[in-house]
Amino acid sequence: MTEVISVRFRGGCKNYYFDPAGNQVKMGDQVIVETAAGIEFATCTEGNHEVEDSAIVKPLSPMVRLATDADRRTVENNRKRESEAFDICEKKIAAHKLEMKLVNVSASFDGSKIVFYFTADGRVDFRELVRDLAGVFRARIELRQIGVRDEAKMIGGLGICGRPFCCSQFLDGFLPVSIKMAKTQNLSLNPTKISGTCGRLMCCLKYEQNVYEDASRRMPKAESFVQTPDGPGNVKSVDLLRETVRVSLDSAPEPLKTYHGSEIIVLRNGKGSREGIAVPERPARYVEAREEEEALDAPVLTTPFYMDARLEEAPVREKIGAPGSGEGKSRRRHRGGRRRSGGAKPTEGGQPQGEARRPEQKDGRQRPPRQENRPAQPKPAEGRPAEAAPTAGEGEAKRRRRPHHRGGRRRNKGGEGGSAPRSE
Numbered sequence: 001m002t003e004v005i006s007v008r009f010r011g012g013c014k015n016y017y018f019d020p021a022g023n024q025v026k027m028g029d030q031v032i033v034e035t036a037a038g039i040e041f042a043t044c045t046e047g048n049h050e051v052e053d054s055a056i057v058k059p060l061s062p063m064v065r066l067a068t069d070a071d072r073r074t075v076e077n078n079r080k081r082e083s084e085a086f087d088i089c090e091k092k093i094a095a096h097k098l099e100m101k102l103v104n105v106s107a108s109f110d111g112s113k114i115v116f117y118f119t120a121d122g123r124v125d126f127r128e129l130v131r132d133l134a135g136v137f138r139a140r141i142e143l144r145q146i147g148v149r150d151e152a153k154m155i156g157g158l159g160i161c162g163r164p165f166c167c168s169q170f171l172d173g174f175l176p177v178s179i180k181m182a183k184t185q186n187l188s189l190n191p192t193k194i195s196g197t198c199g200r201l202m203c204c205l206k207y208e209q210n211v212y213e214d215a216s217r218r219m220p221k222a223e224s225f226v227q228t229p230d231g232p233g234n235v236k237s238v239d240l241l242r243e244t245v246r247v248s249l250d251s252a253p254e255p256l257k258t259y260h261g262s263e264i265i266v267l268r269n270g271k272g273s274r275e276g277i278a279v280p281e282r283p284a285r286y287v288e289a290r291e292e293e294e295a296l297d298a299p300v301l302t303t304p305f306y307m308d309a310r311l312e313e314a315p316v317r318e319k320i321g322a323p324g325s326g327e328g329k330s331r332r333r334h335r336g337g338r339r340r341s342g343g344a345k346p347t348e349g350g351q352p353q354g355e356a357r358r359p360e361q362k363d364g365r366q367r368p369p370r371q372e373n374r375p376a377q378p379k380p381a382e383g384r385p386a387e388a389a390p391t392a393g394e395g396e397a398k399r400r401r402r403p404h405h406r407g408g409r410r411r412n413k414g415g416e417g418g419s420a421p422r423s424e
Contacts, residue, residue: 002053005063006046007033011106011154014172015045017055019062024048030067032109041067041075041109071109078107082114085137089116092132100124103146104154113140119151149174152198159196166203177201184212186240215240219261225268225277228259229285232267260286 004017005025018033025031029044082105090102100120107114114137118124126143133141146154153167167174182194182205196202220226224235226247233249236256243261248254263286267277 001050002056002060003048003050004056004060005031005044005048007031007042008045009040009042011104013168013170016042017051017060019060020048021062023063023066025063025066030072032064032067032071034061034064036061037108038112039064039109041071074109078109078111081111082107085114085116085133088136089129089133092129096126096129096132098124098126098129100126100145103151111139113142115142115144117144117146117150117154119146119148148198149200152196157197159202161204165197171203175203175206177203177205181205181209181212184209184216212240215243219243220245220264220266221270223271224266225272225274227265227267227280227282228257229263229282230257231282232279233257262286 003020005020006015007018008015018031024047025044026047027044029047031042031044033040033042085107086102086105089105093100093102099122100118102116102118104117105114106117114133116133124145130141130143149167152165156168157165159165177200179189179201182189182201185205185208187194187205194201194205219238219240220235222235222238226233226235226245228247228249231249231251233247235245236248237246239245244258245261245264246256246258247264248256263283265280265283267279268274
């Protein structure tokens with residue numbers, strides 16, 4: 001076992017092992033390490049840990065030191081230098097009329113080397129371009145041609161899934177992808193649907209390929225002759241993920257029936273003749289073990305500790321009086337105030353219906369009659385006679401002269417059964 005630290009360089013997803021040289025490094029610390037290209041600035045992704053000797057390539061490069069503020073300022077200056085070098089190189093490419101596309105520029109930590117990454121359809125003679133760039137930057141110049149997948153990794157972006165590119169996030173290297181994988185997974189062979197932004201087949205086709213290959217070995221092919229619980233038939237389609245097949249039965253070709261892989265017996269895998277094939281007994285149906293899952297997923301109804309298990313029934317509000325009889329008329333609130341109804345109609349006995357039967361309380365006693373909310377009459381002052389109440393004619397005249405306001409009380413006109421006018 002060897003003690004190492006894992007670091008990652010800028011713009012890369014691959015981890016490299018370095019000798020900590022007796023230093024204690026934590027994840028996220030910035031360090032200076034010695035590489036084959038010289039001193040470089042890196043970020044620690046895993047602190048001091050031990051790995052197998054077979055997992056490292058000897059001799060193991062050492063870590064120089066933890067990064068200081070001066071090292072971070074040097075990195076910032078290199079980023080500014082890279083931005084200026086990118087603009088200058090594009091102008092030089094246009095001046096030399098070279099068919100190449102500049103992708104990225106990377107400067108070493110000590111500034112002694114600048115690498116220009118570009119893409120091109122074929123070979124490009126850039127010797128004159130290198131001389132011009134070396135005269136401008138006074139450093140070692142290297143031009144490196146890359147492919148479209150490396151270009152997508154450097155630039156980054158979002159895929160059709162809405163997530164950042166896998167190659168720019170976590171992939172150590174590019175995976176070999178073929179069109180056979182799309183066929184195995186029953187995907188559309190439309191290039192726009194199975195290709196990434198780089199124009200090549202999507203790397204994610206490789207992720208589930210092993211699952212599909214394992215399922216295809218256990219499931220029958222299309223047009224296979226199988227025996228089902230409902231009789232023999234031919235397989236028309238296969239769902240590898242669900243491990244189900246759709247079968248056209250000999251007894252009932254339409255509609256197609258769906259069966260699980262364990263419900264069928266393959267008598268002939270693929271196309272061919274049925275001659276000489278013995279049809280066995282029908283297999284048993286596949287029953288999924290859902291009872292335990294349903295029992296686990298079923299919600300458990302419990303009574304909170306602050307509530308009694310026996311809830312008291314809410315009292316039912318009885319309606320006083322029969323409908324249409326005028327008994328127990330409810331008070332209705334209106335926008336302008338409370339609506340007062342006219343006098344109750346007299347019954348055969350001479351009493352109004354509203355006073356025929358009063359509602360009884362729980363103890364059996366009758367409730368007192370409701371008192372109308374009328375203002376109390378002012379008491380006459382001592383030595384002064386009380387004013388006489390106005391007659392019906394005078395009250396009617398005053399009521400007509402008084403303007404009606406929306407927010408005031410609503411009164412019925414005088415008449416039979418109407419209440420007496422209120423004194424002013």
